Amino acid sequence: MYKRIGRHTVKIENPVYIVSAASYAGKKEGEGPLGKYFDFVAEDIMLGEKSWEKAESMFFKKAFKTAMQKAGKTFDDIDYLLAGDLLNQCGGSTFGLRDFKIPYFGIYGACSTFGEAISLGSMLIDGGFGKNILCGAGSHFCSAEKQFRSPLELGTQRPPTSTWTVTGSGAVVLSSEGSGPKVTYITTGKIIDMGIKDSGNMGAAMAGAACDVIEAHFNETGRNPDYYDVIATGDLGDVGKALVKKYAGEAGIIFNNNLTDCGIEIFDNETQDTHCGGSGCACSAVTFSGYFYKKLLKKDIKNILLIPTGALMNTDISQQGETIPAIAHAVAIEMG
């Protein structure tokens, strides 16, 4: 049976349930508008570890383990582990999950990794390659700043277009049996580069990729934006969201008030000084696992199109004058 319905989209035919979700977030995220939805808010973003990288790994370990336990599963029940993060060689996830002893695919989609993980996990289940899949993503503000930008204590100003990397990790268990919201369609994005060079304006770098995958999703599924209660991009922030509205609108895709962005939901930009919003792999991961997943279970919303977005930036290549390529993956998640 051929499940592909278009250039980018596949229909998940055998049921894939998101049977559990767990979210571990940092202090600042806990103080934001979604604070009460997270499973755990770390008072100390070091989580008792000696370095930021190790703390990031610890966020992974805790979130993934909690998701598994909530689903009533053990390490032996999980067929595959899919995870990724922003650190070099995906250090956050691999070091955090190395004790799990579960067959593992390390994935990288920058901040779109959570969407990539759910996409691949759902395809694995639909294809009959596994029954239970643990997948997720995470990031840490401090380790991300250290790797991609400047030292935290350097007395410089962040540009008004910048976003704030979310500290935390979000994980879900996908299963062929059980209950919960179902993954129904997956629209995989292409690499889109709109010629943006400013690493202080990631929303602008990624909005083109988000528009592309949104257009593909609606064209190939035949749905229209009104079908979804929530359409949530990953971490575009204010600038990126405005660009998506403009360019999707030009392509004939008009949103009612259902378009939002996990980066806009997670922080209160005015009081938390986060400029354009939240970003990072953890942004869509904890916002979905903590907030939207609970809203789906409570039937506050009946479906969501989650579109984690990623800037595929490499600091060395950027310094060589290259523009920033971007990616976005759309996953349709619906309550039965």
Added chain:
Amino acid sequence: METTEKKKKEYQQAVKVLSPNSHIIKNCIWAFFSGGTICLIGHILRKIFESFNYSEDKTALLVNLILIGSSALLTGLGLYSKMGKKCGAGTVVPITGFANSMVSPSIEYKTQGFIFGLGAKMFTVAGPVLVYGITASVVVGIVHYFIAG
């Protein structure tokens, strides 16, 4: 989404329109007064040392030591970055900014050891300033040698 060169240009133009700008005037005022305050403190220190009849060299050395030491301490206490957020160039340009640019990476990389961590990464921000500052001083010295003899 089209990705033709024409579309990209138009997109980049839209990005400029939709992106908020820095508050240049406010930033300049903060930079002027904060940078000026640091220089004023330096001058007050100089006057104090001069009143003790210290030599010119010794006075300059002591003033720099105190400013650099204070900046390093404030960086370590996490206060310099808070000041920098408001003051911008006002706290970057004076010698205190230079100390901050060396201490801040040192704090982060000490987890990677004293040699390949702290020692190697200490100059990631300040390195270019040293390289081109020293190069410029050599060039100026050579020019001065030939012109002023």
